[in-house]
Amino acid sequence: MVDIEFEIDGKLVNANQGDSIISIADREGIDVPRFCYHKKLSVAANCRMCLVDIEGNPKAQPACSTPVANGMKIYTKNDKAKNAQKAVMEFLLINHPLDCPICDQGGECELQDVAMDYGSDVSKFNEGKRIVADKGIGALIQTDMTRCIHCTRCVRFGAEVAGIVEMGLTGRGEDVKIEPFLTEGIQSELSGNMIDVCPVGALTSKPFRYEARTWQMNAIQSIARHDLVGSNIYTQTYRGKVKRVVARDNEVVNETWISDRDRFSYEGLNHESRSLSPKIKKNNEWQDVSWEVALDFAVSGLKENTQMPSQFGVLASKHSTLEEFYLLQKLTRSFGSENIDYRLDKADLSIDNSLSSTITLAELESIDHALIVNSYLRLEQPMINHRIRKATLSGASVNTINIKKFDFNYGISLEVLSAPQRTVSMLQSVLKSLHEKTRTTLPKYLSKTKTDVTHNKIADDLIAAENPVIILGEHINSNPSSSNVVGLISEIAALSNAKIANLSLTGNSLSAERVGFKPANGGSDVTSMLSGDTKSFLLMDVDPNYDFISSKLATDTFNKKNVFVVSLNSFEDEQTLSSADVILPLACFYESSGTHINFDGVAQSFSASVSSPGDSKPGWKIIKVLADLLGFEGFDYTDSSQVADDALSIDITVDNNSEVNIEVSEDSQVTAHWQNSPYASDAITRKAKALQETQIGKINDAFVSDLTAKELKLSEGDLYHGVPVSINDSVAEGCVFVHTYQSRQG
Amino acid sequence: MNEVCFKNLDKENPASLATYELTGGYKVWRKILNGELSPDQILAELKTSGLRGRGGAGFPTGLKWSFMPRNQEGQKYVVCNSDEGEPGTCHDRDILRYNPHSVIEGMAIAGYVMNATVGYNYIRGEFMEPYYRFEEAIKDVYDAGLLGTNIMGSSVSFDLYTHLGAGAYICGEETALLESLEGKKGQPRFKPPFPANVGLYGKPTTINNTESFASVPEILSRGGQWFADLGVENSGGTKCFSVTGNVRKPANFEVPMGTPFSELLELAGGLKKGRKLKAVIPGGSSTPLLTAKTAMKMTMDYDSIENAGSMLGAGSVIIMDDSTCMVKTLTRLAHFYYDESCGQCTPCREGTGWLYRMLQRILDGNGKSDDLDLLMSVQEKIIGNTICALGDAAATPVESFIRHFRPEFEYYIKHGKSMVEIDG
Amino acid sequence: MISDQSKKEIDFWVKKYPEGRESSAVMQALTIVQKENNGSLTNELIKEIAGYLGMPVISVQEVATFYENYNHKPVGKYVIRFCHNISCMLNGSDDLISYLEEKLEVKTGEISKNGLVSVKKVECLGACVGGPMCQIGDQYYEHLTTKKIDEILGNLK
Numbered sequence A: 001m002v003d004i005e006f007e008i009d010g011k012l013v014n015a016n017q018g019d020s021i022i023s024i025a026d027r028e029g030i031d032v033p034r035f036c037y038h039k040k041l042s043v044a045a046n047c048r049m050c051l052v053d054i055e056g057n058p059k060a061q062p063a064c065s066t067p068v069a070n071g072m073k074i075y076t077k078n079d080k081a082k083n084a085q086k087a088v089m090e091f092l093l094i095n096h097p098l099d100c101p102i103c104d105q106g107g108e109c110e111l112q113d114v115a116m117d118y119g120s121d122v123s124k125f126n127e128g129k130r131i132v133a134d135k136g137i138g139a140l141i142q143t144d145m146t147r148c149i150h151c152t153r154c155v156r157f158g159a160e161v162a163g164i165v166e167m168g169l170t171g172r173g174e175d176v177k178i179e180p181f182l183t184e185g186i187q188s189e190l191s192g193n194m195i196d197v198c199p200v201g202a203l204t205s206k207p208f209r210y211e212a213r214t215w216q217m218n219a220i221q222s223i224a225r226h227d228l229v230g231s232n233i234y235t236q237t238y239r240g241k242v243k244r245v246v247a248r249d250n251e252v253v254n255e256t257w258i259s260d261r262d263r264f265s266y267e268g269l270n271h272e273s274r275s276l277s278p279k280i281k282k283n284n285e286w287q288d289v290s291w292e293v294a295l296d297f298a299v300s301g302l303k304e305n306t307q308m309p310s311q312f313g314v315l316a317s318k319h320s321t322l323e324e325f326y327l328l329q330k331l332t333r334s335f336g337s338e339n340i341d342y343r344l345d346k347a348d349l350s351i352d353n354s355l356s357s358t359i360t361l362a363e364l365e366s367i368d369h370a371l372i373v374n375s376y377l378r379l380e381q382p383m384i385n386h387r388i389r390k391a392t393l394s395g396a397s398v399n400t401i402n403i404k405k406f407d408f409n410y411g412i413s414l415e416v417l418s419a420p421q422r423t424v425s426m427l428q429s430v431l432k433s434l435h436e437k438t439r440t441t442l443p444k445y446l447s448k449t450k451t452d453v454t455h456n457k458i459a460d461d462l463i464a465a466e467n468p469v470i471i472l473g474e475h476i477n478s479n480p481s482s483s484n485v486v487g488l489i490s491e492i493a494a495l496s497n498a499k500i501a502n503l504s505l506t507g508n509s510l511s512a513e514r515v516g517f518k519p520a521n522g523g524s525d526v527t528s529m530l531s532g533d534t535k536s537f538l539l540m541d542v543d544p545n546y547d548f549i550s551s552k553l554a555t556d557t558f559n560k561k562n563v564f565v566v567s568l569n570s571f572e573d574e575q576t577l578s579s580a581d582v583i584l585p586l587a588c589f590y591e592s593s594g595t596h597i598n599f600d601g602v603a604q605s606f607s608a609s610v611s612s613p614g615d616s617k618p619g620w621k622i623i624k625v626l627a628d629l630l631g632f633e634g635f636d637y638t639d640s641s642q643v644a645d646d647a648l649s650i651d652i653t654v655d656n657n658s659e660v661n662i663e664v665s666e667d668s669q670v671t672a673h674w675q676n677s678p679y680a681s682d683a684i685t686r687k688a689k690a691l692q693e694t695q696i697g698k699i700n701d702a703f704v705s706d707l708t709a710k711e712l713k714l715s716e717g718d719l720y721h722g723v724p725v726s727i728n729d730s731v732a733e734g735c736v737f738v739h740t741y742q743s744r745q746g
Numbered sequence B: 001m002n003e004v005c006f007k008n009l010d011k012e013n014p015a016s017l018a019t020y021e022l023t024g025g026y027k028v029w030r031k032i033l034n035g036e037l038s039p040d041q042i043l044a045e046l047k048t049s050g051l052r053g054r055g056g057a058g059f060p061t062g063l064k065w066s067f068m069p070r071n072q073e074g075q076k077y078v079v080c081n082s083d084e085g086e087p088g089t090c091h092d093r094d095i096l097r098y099n100p101h102s103v104i105e106g107m108a109i110a111g112y113v114m115n116a117t118v119g120y121n122y123i124r125g126e127f128m129e130p131y132y133r134f135e136e137a138i139k140d141v142y143d144a145g146l147l148g149t150n151i152m153g154s155s156v157s158f159d160l161y162t163h164l165g166a167g168a169y170i171c172g173e174e175t176a177l178l179e180s181l182e183g184k185k186g187q188p189r190f191k192p193p194f195p196a197n198v199g200l201y202g203k204p205t206t207i208n209n210t211e212s213f214a215s216v217p218e219i220l221s222r223g224g225q226w227f228a229d230l231g232v233e234n235s236g237g238t239k240c241f242s243v244t245g246n247v248r249k250p251a252n253f254e255v256p257m258g259t260p261f262s263e264l265l266e267l268a269g270g271l272k273k274g275r276k277l278k279a280v281i282p283g284g285s286s287t288p289l290l291t292a293k294t295a296m297k298m299t300m301d302y303d304s305i306e307n308a309g310s311m312l313g314a315g316s317v318i319i320m321d322d323s324t325c326m327v328k329t330l331t332r333l334a335h336f337y338y339d340e341s342c343g344q345c346t347p348c349r350e351g352t353g354w355l356y357r358m359l360q361r362i363l364d365g366n367g368k369s370d371d372l373d374l375l376m377s378v379q380e381k382i383i384g385n386t387i388c389a390l391g392d393a394a395a396t397p398v399e400s401f402i403r404h405f406r407p408e409f410e411y412y413i414k415h416g417k418s419m420v421e422i423d424g
Numbered sequence C: 001m002i003s004d005q006s007k008k009e010i011d012f013w014v015k016k017y018p019e020g021r022e023s024s025a026v027m028q029a030l031t032i033v034q035k036e037n038n039g040s041l042t043n044e045l046i047k048e049i050a051g052y053l054g055m056p057v058i059s060v061q062e063v064a065t066f067y068e069n070y071n072h073k074p075v076g077k078y079v080i081r082f083c084h085n086i087s088c089m090l091n092g093s094d095d096l097i098s099y100l101e102e103k104l105e106v107k108t109g110e111i112s113k114n115g116l117v118s119v120k121k122v123e124c125l126g127a128c129v130g131g132p133m134c135q136i137g138d139q140y141y142e143h144l145t146t147k148k149i150d151e152i153l154g155n156l157k
């Protein structure tokens, strides 16, 4: 409710009770200098830069911490305000180094900008400037703490947004220092935002160090596609290279923040294993060839190896663009084949994972209870986790059913451990409890199900909440009965009026779903393709070592002599070289235009930020030319936006005739869940060097309970498929939880 | 003299519960427990008494207590500020050592008036002797059944705890004190919101100085008017003054407000033989310095000292005779504020260091002719622009020392040494 | 390592504050632990305190570096904290500090050769009417003279 009227610089304006002067000034386009104030952080009022004159007040007051009041007369630019601001500016500069020429913040430094506005005042300070020794804080952020102006934005960011208090203001008086406790490096998956919030050059991007001057770069709007959010970013480019990625504000998508993965993955673009020219394999020898030759070789190879259309299979990474998915399925279907799939890491393909999300990103902030199933949310979907964290700060409670206890940055009320093979019975019990509590008719398959306090508590919390959500995460993908889990979650959500957030379809999976990038009408899914009679494959941005639920099955199949593999790939890894017969060099993230569909179902299109290196080409173009060469009609696109238009307008419904059979018997065998660490989630990220050097990048553990370890004859430190074993009571009985940057074994 | 806070000073075992009760202690508290005294009656007496906060700002205590949302639900707190750290001040220490029960009773009464059931006394970390005394006193009061829940079967509850600091002058500032009490660095909070609305642990809180609390029981027992009449208009009652520096017998004195400065000086034994009064800081190092001439004309109350150009502050009278080098003295004070700045806000963090360094340079004989103008301009840029009053406190001595003794500073800069002959 | 005895002492303080406000006891926890560790703190101890009180370790470090009374380097068995602020200065504290330094052959901020004593210049300790004064352990020594200092030093073993 607008209930306050007051004057600011002679202009009569309205505001709400409690609004700060600075927020109204911002709204009115009145420029008030500031350093510590940040619209997304708590108010500190410590820099004193925003001092303004309020009529009747003997002292100038900070605009950031002073609420407006009826009848106030505020002057942001009169002598009193200006003098106060100038005084603060002078104090800020006395100990600030004059190293703008070598500072990476130069050109986008808030201090520099304000200093310019205050003109030519030469400081009379000559007592010797303060120099602050630097502690390293990890691979992502470069510290130059002598430049720090102690605004504490980074500290507040850590405490309030990242939810991990790592940076602090130690010491006192003139000796205060912004620093972490130890130099092991920052742990947060959102740490890079500290670079954005730092108004000066104290915290800058380490990989970007001395790469370019900010004013030399072009900023291109783009979309990050490592996760379901599709965070809005700018790629900053210089001489045709991406030099830096920063957040772009979009309140309903990523607010002001991006994850470290979104920020630093671009480094992978310059990896030495980039595929720069088309290659064909003849007599087991690779040779670089022209596009013409390579495409001919590919087309004839595909034709020769495929006696009937059903022997042709197409697999794509879930990170492909909408356009790529669309054209690939069109190509495959033109071929007469239905063998398409992107669900490479999914164990249970029996049904379409049709659990649709029924809540938006922004709405996640106002839930009052979340049941998280099968997810290490913080590392899988950092920005979604941030929304949930915000909800918890306003009082929401969270329960989890997970393979392992994970490190969340908010409190979990109830952490239930469940091995993958027991998740179905766990959810059955919860469902039964819900039926009992809501006095609804119990379906027959639950008649023998038992419930205990844990299930009752989960059910109670869902019922008691006004705005609950059930979040399903990535770990479900390796569950052989995930269709049952999905079915049960639908039932539980319906009974408890909970919203659903299905995060198991990450990356750009929703684009794949949108264009029906799944076998229909009796086509083969990925597992049948790999274990069946497929003679030729077209692979889109696929890494056989990382992307499949069974690397062994994938590599064995691709390596077969009589199987012809065309790989569209940005990198030439060993496994790609050994399994493919043709490599068509693929433009990577930021090198191609495209579209990502995010959690909210919003299709966000982006253009290429830079052109792709060497002879590599955008995926949609390669597919189009392949289709042309194969003689198919309807591929005469000249622009990716035409593809996107078609993709979004055509309604492709995939038949889904499988029934959910929730009655399953429990399997007592020990299972393993292999989870790529967040910085091994996709090809470009795996090649991003700095990310790999972080604490998250180095995740490499196989967790197993004491009892299960005995059963498997494992001891602490043993290798489990190459990953060191950690015996730990935070993991469910009867399974191994592998979390690693390493490629999958077995 | 010594009628309120120091009234037990001449008794044996002045700090004991027995002595305190013998001289009328806990009479008011018992009346409250018997339901014979309402919060409004107490507030009215306090207003009549003219008691003003003894911590430095002189804010009327009754008025402050009436700001608390006493009917608001939820926990509320009463906090006593025993962080006494203002250079020249040490009477709260003696109150804690010799009359702890007056503070306890004062806090309990405050809790009752403001409907706050928990109190903390924040004692500076170095005050171990006072701390032990105070803890012992609390224990005795609990043993006597005068504190706790539903005390003596009444509906009144009050629990009292001590908290110890660890060395930071800034924790005397009330919001820094609250931060410190919460287990954080003592960095002042910006206001609004004020502690009466958002205080300790985010709950409504009232903070008063040790002497303020200690004065309350006697005021209520002998009447607000009695207290007011002890002093002068606008400055009711007595006040504890620490008289230190170049006097023969530095000591604490509790004297009526309005006592002539010259009398106080005599009480402290006067100046050393052959010495002349040069300057006086009347209210602690943060208050402006006065020349001898002005000081000799003032009386010790809020208005008179203000008319003289300074402030009564914490009642810490620092006497400087003609052997005092003003450059050295100011440098020492500048060092203090430089050392004690919490470092949070820009003008104070950067400005105190700048002031100190310039002064130290002058003291080292490397002064420059424009240094004094620069000092004046730097202190002016601090004043009014900081989160808390420490910034102003750091600037004040610089301004007043240079204003009153500019020639002495100029001499030092020119000759690289003091114009004051210091004898050993 | 924090001893059980120290933990008990810390618990005494923890109990003074409302539930969930254990961090209010951090200053005393640091004081207690520092005492046990011969007068100074280490990173390990700070981590341990953080764990014990359930605080982020950097928050404990902030407190430990903010307050004057915590030491981050070893100190002598006795720390003589000598006030050099205005009231004490006007009564000759500077001369006495020099006297002390000469006598102990240490500079302020250093430890005497036998490890027994270190001297620190501090700001006002709130005993101005007793200046010049100093603090050793819990004890204040007021109205100091060279003779009194000799006596005090003689009693430090």
Ligand SMILES: Cc1cc2nc3c(=O)[nH]c(=O)nc-3n(C[C@H](O)[C@H](O)[C@H](O)COP(=O)(O)O)c2cc1C
Residues within 6 Å of the ligand: B052, B053, B054, B055, B056, B057, B058, B059, B061, B064, B081, B082, B083, B084, B085, B086, B169, B170, B171, B172, B173, B174, B175, B207, B208, B209, B210, B212, B213, B388, B389, B390, B393
């Ligand atoms: C830098 C600074 C130091 C202070 N130190 C003390 C102190 O040591 N003791 C004290 O009672 N008040 C001190 N104060 C004043 C308190 O902030 C507060 O005004 C006082 O405790 C309120 O109590 P009163 O109303 O009873 O005076 C200080 C204020 C500032 C700005």
Ligand code: SF4
Residues within 6 Å of the ligand: B170, B187, B188, B340, B341, B342, B343, B344, B345, B346, B348, B349, B386, B387, B388, B389, B390, B391
């Ligand atoms: S004025 Fe000084 S002490 Fe007060 S908040 Fe600012 S920096 Fe801290």
Ligand code: FES
Residues within 6 Å of the ligand: A033, A034, A035, A036, A037, A044, A045, A046, A047, A048, A049, A050, A051, A062, A063, A064, A065
């Ligand atoms: S922006 Fe207001 S004080 Fe820093």
